[in-house]
Amino acid sequence: MNNLPDAFHFKTEGRIMAAYCPGIQPVTSASIASDKLICSKPRSNNGPRVIIPPPTTVPSTLGHYLARRLVQIGVSDIFSVPGDSNLMLFDYFVAEKGLNLVGCCNELNAGYAADGYARRRGVGACAVTFTVGSLSLINSIAGAYSEDLPVICIVGGPNSNDYRSKKILHHTIGLPDFTQEFRCFQNVTCHQVIIDNLEDAQWQIDRAISKCLEESKPVYISICCNLVAIPHPSFSAQQLIPLSLSPKQSNQLCLKMAVEKASDLLNTAVKPVMIGGKKLRLAKAQAVFLELADACGYAVAVTPSAKGMFPENHPHFIGTYWGTISTAFCGETVEIADASIFIGATLDELETIGYSLTYKKNKAIIVEPNRVMFPNGSCFGLILMKDFLQALTKRLKPNLTAYENYRRIYIPESDPPQSELGEALRVNVLFKHIQKMLTNNMTVISETGDSWFHSQKLKLPKSCGYEIQLLYASIGWSLGATLGYAQAAPKERVVLCIGDGSFQMTPQDVSTMLRLGQNNIIFLINNGGYTIEVEIHDGPYNVIKNWDYTAIVDAMDNREGNCWTTKVHTEEELVNAIEIATGDRNDCLCFIEVIVHRDDTSKELLEFGSKIAAMGSRPSNLL
Known part of the structure; x- marks a missing residue:
């Protein structure tokens, strides 16, 4: 449900993994609905509304290129608030076939919307104006960062000539320093770039988008407003070059050792359990987590942030593990288990109710997106969660003991709450x-x-x-x-x-x-x-x-x-x-x-x- 769309494929050739979306359709004037075109200039008191032409069939400007890249990776909606430094960029977004510019009432909600969009679509985008807009956006981007969500934050920046001019501009704090916004976003994004020239703009955009997808974190792209509509040869390729993503591969020796150690611990346990966490989404490991659950027969719980990432109609699902406020009989089942494997769990203050979980930490395996940790302190790195779970599935012996114990202590819920006629609602x-x-x-x-x-x-x-x-x-x-x-x-x-x-x-x-x-x-x-x-x-x-x-x-x-x-x-x-x-x-x-x-x-x-x-x-x- 939360993966990138079908049009976004991974193609492996040697050690290069490319994101490629074939068959991008050319955009013609007939394909652009008239109600999708907006003003590139304010309407004068007496003059006509100024309408920009639709984009050419291939990208030719920075605005064209960025719009086409967003469509290529699966973004069909950008959540936005207009401002004077992003209006011309918005013209290109509006005119791009397959791209819908959604105007929001404020920047905070635009960022929250991009967060929700990325949860479902696999990547999201928002676009605001310089400083006064982006600093309103930053709270929602911090939340997306905490949730490992790939969100592309696009900021319409000041004119490129102003960066070294020492002039004081509006929408700033009154200092000739335009790096305030950049420094703020360094703390809540995995990559930041200011595009103030056209020579390396294509590379900068591609690198930022690739980082966003690779690390599943927000990125920041600021684009000087005067560069958006200038044609440049680097944007005029007949077909967009596929995005190159760094290959992610497990260290095979570490993988083998970790699987052997984990299978030895779990196969010798009497009543092992497995618990899924929210980083299953980050690791794109929900399907292999389900395969492991089917194969081993363990009782399966999730942490509260992972609710919905495992089918609750699964025969061995026992509920949410949340310490003393866990689903009925779920907490007891996890905490009496003589071995457990936590997969993608983030054991922070709220997930653990003030760090109060009492599972047997000396019998717990912790599987993170890129490493596996064992109770004796040993850690095996450079192991992808998907690879580890797939290999472990082949090594675990079926063991239904924990689930059978859960069924023995489980008492069906009493009748749901009832109200007297006319009683105040609860x-x-x-x-x-x-x-x-x-x-x-x-x-x-x-x-x-x-x-x-x-x-x-x-x-x-x-x-x-x-x-x-x-x-x-x-x-x-x-x-x-x-x-x-x-x-x-x-x-x-x-x-x-x-x-x-x-x-x-x-x-x-x-x-x-x-x-x-x-x-x-x-x-x-x-x-x-x-x-x-x-x-x-x-x-x-x-x-x-x-x-x-x-x-x-x-x-x-x-x-x-x-x-x-x-x-x-x-x-x-x-x-x-x-x-x-x-x-x-x-x-x-x-x-x-x-x-x-x-x-x-x-x-x-x-x-x-x-x-x-x-x-x-x-x-x-x-x-």
Whole structure:
């Protein structure tokens, strides 16, 4: 689900791996819809609107070249905010066949949308203007970096003549130093480039895109605005040269030794288990992880960030391993196992509930995308996760003991929560009905907060997706990510679960969803504040001004008929709303505001809050 599109192939010739997209169709004036052309200059008071010509059949300028490269690697949507230094570049994006420029309400949401798009499509892109735009973007790019997402950040930069002029320009902090933006992005991208000449621009673009795809991290490309439309011979090749990606190969000796050591440990264990983590996506190892699970028969759990990366209808799936708030009986099964293999897990503070996991660390194998670590401290590097799992699959003996033990202690869930007629709606009742609503062509996106804990309990149907940002945990991320994910997967329906506090961070781009005709279902959980913060440390600052949320969304729609909104207070109203959203209103955006009590929280959030509060309030060891 999260790989690059079919048009993006890897072709191995000797030691060169090339990304190649054959059959790029020429662009003609007939192929460019008139409503996709935009002004290259502002419209004067009396003059006509100025329309740029469509691109030639082959790239001839920097603007042509970058647009064509993005299409080649599978980007069909760029999330953007216009500014004076990127307008001419945007002309080329708009005119490029197969490329859609999606205007967002602000740069932060444009970055979140590129994050969501990359999760589904395998690569995303956003484009903003110099400094004032890019520094607004940077928070969302930091989140994409934490999630190992390949996002291409394109910035329209100042005129190339200004870099050494010592002049002070607008959109700066008043100093003749234009490197502030560059230095900021060095911390949240794996590669940065400023294109201030045409001689090596092609190479610079290709190198940045290749780094983005190789390392699965964001990159930064700044392009001087006066260079975009200048023809140059380097852009005029009859066919784009395939992108050269550095070959990734395992050290065969290390691979053999690691597989032998791992198979010896696991094959001599009585009740081994396997746990998948979010870096399965980075390593593109989800399919081989499933093959290993099928072959060995171990009980299989995932960490919370990896939910949705392993089919939950698999016969040996036991749930989410999240310490004391794990899925029922999952934590016990993992922690009594006499051997475990963690594959792609990121054991950070939130994934481990304040580093409180009690699995047997002296019996645990840790598999990362490029190395394997063993409990005695030995580490084997230069081993690709996919290669290791494929080789290990052939060496492990089937062992169902841990799963059989899980089945012995497993007690089926009691009856789902019920409400009295007219009783105020509870959040656990809400998620009971979200569970019933889910189908295999849906994806759930869960916002920071109590939605984390309730959505982890959902049993995802086959092919139903799930996305979360747990490590960076930027509230408001999910709304922009929903915009991007839905744009990348138009045949799926995205279900967003977001609290009122998070929604107030990024509400503007619901209007972009409406403009694009997306049919997302948004459950806005209105409990009057930042509930997750309340459970960590309460205070008056956690209470927010209540909005008329449905009226705001209706105002964004502006009577165009692209959305349906409602407020629900009881289970009966909720059931009716879901029936409408999945029935008559299946083709439009549905916004359901769910009114719940301020103190309505999951038991998992209560425990999580106390653990994180304890971590934050530890006395300084410097005193």
